[in-house]
Amino acid sequence: MNSRAKIRLGENVAHHIFTTSALMQIFAVFSITLYMVAKGAPAFIKVGVPELLFGTQWQPTAESPSYGILFIILSSIVGTGASVLLGVPVGLLTAVFLTEVSDKRLSRLVKPAIELLAAIPSVIYGLLGLMLLNPVMYRLEKLIFSNSTGHQFTGGSNLISAVIVLAIMILPTVVNVSVSSLEAVSPNLRASSLALGASKIQTVFKVTIPAAKSGILTGVVLGIGRALGEAMAINMVAGGSVNFPLPFNSVRFLTTQLVSEMGYAEGLHRQVLFSVGLVLYIFIMLVNLTLLRLRRKETE
Amino acid sequence: MSSLTNKKRRPMDVLLYFLIYLCAIFSVLLLGAIIIYVFMKGKNSLSFAFLTSVTSVLRGTVGIAGNIVNTLLIILVSMVFATPIGVGAAIYLNEYAAKGRLVSLIEFATETLSGIPSIIFGLFGMMFFGQTLGLGYSLLTGSLTLFLMVLPLITRNTQEALKSVPDGYRQGAIGLGAGKWHVIRTILLPSAMPGIITGAILAIxxxxxxxxxxxxxxxxAKGLPKTISALFSKLFHSGGTMTVQLYLSATSEGDFDTAFAIALVLLIIVFVINQGTKRIAEKFDVTRKK
Structure with a gap:
């Protein structure tokens, strides 16, 4: 083989290797979807779609077991929604601070702090929630429910703890995306607003933020995705029983249900857990598709 | 009297400024509190013996040496798969592919993959690598699962790095008669190396x-392999990383001293990684003024 043919062979081999690498990700998404559906669907058929999705009794190990996951789904929705409501305003204002308020000294502290908060492993957030939040919650619980007979005491492992931990965990995501979308707003817009006599704060809230709206929305949706998918941290602080998502109830989320029961579940119980996984996967896919549509709109 | 020179202070402005500063300071205080708290709680249990021994009731030792080895093995194996494939995918997307259906499908897959939460990767890994491929609960199953998880991270960072290589480099090299692979190997990859390394560190x-x-x-499992061959066969056996041990220590085992000591080790690693990526980004920033 002469050297030119050798080179051409090398070029061809390289091309094929790179193509295969790129196809790997399609293959991964395809097989994950396939497995989630194939493993999650059977229990829907065996238990029945309405019984599974809208049942409020979760007693997988009872003599006549019931597998209703409505409260689990509701907990995930309520927990995610509440943490976004809490985390987004704080995140957005932090982003406003970083881009619009030019306090260089404090910025030099805030930026790395956000970066590090994003990098802290979720189990550490869980550990801190367990040690710091739960005792406070328990004290509040004893105060509020001292005369109530219906309340099941949780020792502080409740929905509020989980929401606070989630809000902190999505904060860096919201800040980062908001910062880049605020930075992308044309300085001319700000200058015109200021020239018309608006104060700096008026400019920020009436001009800059509305102009960066779609980017900020992307950050919110990313935050929703992170909160929905978080498992370990909230499993450590939210308690261990399936309940209607009231603030002081111990709750199970779609994710924590998997973490705490997948280890020992068998038979139909295990299959139902895969259905829980499928429900989570569908939620995540909806979030992903929304994200994709938002991004496409932004580039247009 | 309000006039142009006499600026009126709107009470709303003052309130919002206050809130903005409050939120900004909150994240700094939060991080400070986390670091101080974990340090105070973890420093007493953290020692050389803690890092080099294995928890054993028989010998009365407490340590995470086994977990550290497991973590390193998982990093090694996942990165051995993820780096070449992630970089390869980025090269394909940036250098070979023409804009079209396939490229948007691959980009869609990358986006989707990076949006899938880790618990779903865990379920899939358990079913596919563990059961279908018969690898069971093992470090290899864990590594392969994490390989899929970090793939988009490496691809995206490499893509960004390749995009920042000036087109003149490519045209110049091809004009001199070099083949595409030759250009990639000798010019593009070296120029994109800081971005690739940053991606790899973030993945780690x-x-x-x-x-x-x-x-x-x-x-x-938290055992420590005694020989080199045991280290390799360890890949086919169960093994918990530091984070998994932290979780177990803080929940079922109720050993908070160990949990906080691991948390402190993890915080230090996170800090080192954060600083490392920053250094690289600074050092190779082409827009930086000398």
Missing amino acids: GRIVGESAALIFTAGS
Whole structure:
């Protein structure tokens, strides 16, 4: 083989290797979807779609077991929604601070702090929630429910703890995306607003933020995705029983249900857990598709 | 009297400024509190013996040496797969592919993959690598699962780096008669190296902090392999990383001293990784003024 043919062979081999690498990700998404559906669907058929999705009794190990996951789904929705409501305003204002308020000294502290908060492993957030939040919650619980007979005491492992931990965990995501979308707003817009006599704060809230709206929305949706998918941290602080998502109830989320029961579940119980996984996967896919549509709109 | 020179202070402005500063300071205080609290709680249990021994009731030792080895093995194996494939995918997307259906499909897959939460990767890894491929609860199952998880991270960072290589480099090299692969190997990859390394370090950071994807794939064993061959066969056995051990220590085992000591080790690693990526980004920043 002469050297030119050798080179051409090398070029061809390289091309094929790179193509295969790129196809790997399609293959991964395809097989994950396939497995989630194939493993999650059977229990829907065996238990029945309405019984599974809208049942409020979760007693997988009872003599006549019931597998209703409505409260689990509701907990995930309520927990995610509440943490976004809490985390987004704080995140957005932090982003406003970083881009619009030019306090260089404090910025030099805030930026790395956000970066590090994003990098802290979720189990550490869980550990801190367990040690710091739960005792406070328990004290509040004893105060509020001292005369109530219906309340099941949780020792502080409740929905509020989980929401606070989630809000902190999505904060860096919201800040980062908001910062880049605020930075992308044309300085001319700000200058015109200021020239018309608006104060700096008026400019920020009436001009800059509305102009960066779609980017900020992307950050919110990313935050929703992170909160929905978080498992370990909230499993450590939210308690261990399936309940209607009231603030002081111990709750199970779609994710924590998997973490705490997948280890020992068998038979139909295990299959139902895969259905829980499928429900989570569908939620995540909806979030992903929304994200994709938002991004496409932004580039247009 | 309000006039142009006499600015009126709107009470709303003052309130909003206050809130903005409050939020900004909150994140700094939060991080400070986390670091101080973990340090105070973890420093007493953290020692050389803690890092080099294995928890054993028989010998009365407490340590995470086994978990550290497991973490390193998982990092090694996942990165051996993820780096070439992630970089390869980025090269394909940036250098070979023409804009079209396939490229948008691959980009869609990358986006989707990076949006899938780790617990789903864990379930998939357990079913596919663990059961279908018969690898069971093992470090290899965990590594392969994490390989899929960090793939988009490496691809995206490499793509960014390749995009920042000036087109003149490519045209110049091809004009001199070099083949595409030759250009990639000798010009593009070296120029994009800082971006690739940053992506790899970020991926290692994600692996170190991961727990949900590992609990059903790699399990939680904490033994320490004694020989080199045991180290390799360890890949086919269950092993818990530091994060998984932290989780178990803080929940079922109720050993908070160990939990906080691991948390402190993890915080230090996170900090080192954060500083490392920053250094690289600064050092190779082409827009930086000399």
